[in-house]
Amino acid sequence: MMEKKRSDCPALPPGWKKEEVIRKSGLSAGKSDVYYYSPPTLWKRNPKKEKKISNDPSGKKFRSKPQLSRYLGNKVDLGCFDFRTGKMMPGKLHKNKQRLRHDPLSLAKLFWERRLKGLHSSDVTEEVLRTMDLPKGLQSVGPDSSDHTLLSAIASALHMSSTPITGQTTVAAEKNPAIWLNASQPLCRAFTVTDEQIREQELKVYQARRSLEDALMADGLARAAENTREQLEGKTA
């Protein structure tokens, strides 16, 4: 087979490949497109196995920096990453979060999630969330990538939904968000929870319960909660 020049990319995690293809015809002949390929092993290991994704040992193909950024999430900071050259360029700080507010994904939904942002009342739950750290395996998906909003979203989902919280699972959501987004799940990538994390969490829950006991003593708690609820309903109407 005629292999195209697919080279390693030192700026990305091991196994990632970079390819440059020259356009051979049309109005844009002579211009080039740069693609990246995820490590084959990572791509073939699909834990859910709910769908056969690909036999291609070459990994998944990425065609733009935003797409790459969405996939890598907080694993790799692509702020200084130059997509065309494939190298890190210090001093070139791009704002990659701006674009997310305008893509179809963001407009499609999450009205309620957006509303949660800026909700910094005296709600006790808010205080708890504010001091929490996002687990490393958890990645936001959608227009607002702030950990705070994601936390709120998950918290809400846990309260309002009677089904398990899994996050957005299908890769198809990336291509066809309007069709494939699961509105019953918070906008984060699918994640897994280890036994270790569960044990850690059990401890945290115990501690949190102690804090909550104290909080319940505080004056005005009931009133604050009621205010919060009204705010939510007012904007959903």
Add this chain to the structure above:
Amino acid sequence: MMEKKRSDCPALPPGWKKEEVIRKSGLSAGKSDVYYYSPPTLWKRNPKKEKKISNDPSGKKFRSKPQLSRYLGNKVDLGCFDFRTGKMMPGKLHKNKQRLRHDPLSLAKLFWERRLKGLHSSDVTEEVLRTMDLPKGLQSVGPDSSDHTLLSAIASALHMSSTPITGQTTVAAEKNPAIWLNASQPLCRAFTVTDEQIREQELKVYQARRSLEDALMADGLARAAENTREQLEGKTA
């Protein structure tokens, strides 16, 4: 047999049908494919047996605009035909390379190329071009087949364009220059450059440099070049 919704297509000759099929699954679920069917040849006479046989009751299926265009040939001008909607879109030539001939940039370049014809001022460059021979592999395409104009065109393309100079590459240009010509390239057939030609050219460049040294001594050179430049800018403005 399950008949699918095939509708008439007024933009095509009588008998042509249009069909739209929605994709049901996969990454592209929800997207649709559009097909056209040529007028059914219900019966075809068998010369030997004087018997009518069914040949192609459904007509031929067409899956793309190029395929359709190839079949219809000069019968129908599909320049304004929108394959997806099945309608003619006059004024909105955002399909095809038709737009190529009409957008401001390409138009300006074409005009500039045309202007070079008949430009026989005292410009030194002109003198050089006049005494040059076109390489044998270089062939003019289009209404003006003079070598002189072609040379000027290539020279200007080398200066103006930031993309490689390839000439007209598509075979379609030979069949239908009015539609398929690539205005971003000089009006010549695609050509190749051999190593031998490159070596020859290196010698010529050396000789030309010697000539240029002498030329620079000549009185009035700078003024002539400046006049030429002003003429060009004045007309492109």
Add this chain to the structure above:
DNA sequence: CGGAGTGATTTA
């Protein structure tokens, strides 16, 4: 229906 290749649109 997939996807490489290219046009169209948006961004810097």
Add this chain to the structure above:
DNA sequence: TAAATCACTCCG
């Protein structure tokens, strides 16, 4: 503008 991103075509 040009470059980057997105969307679509078109053929397997």
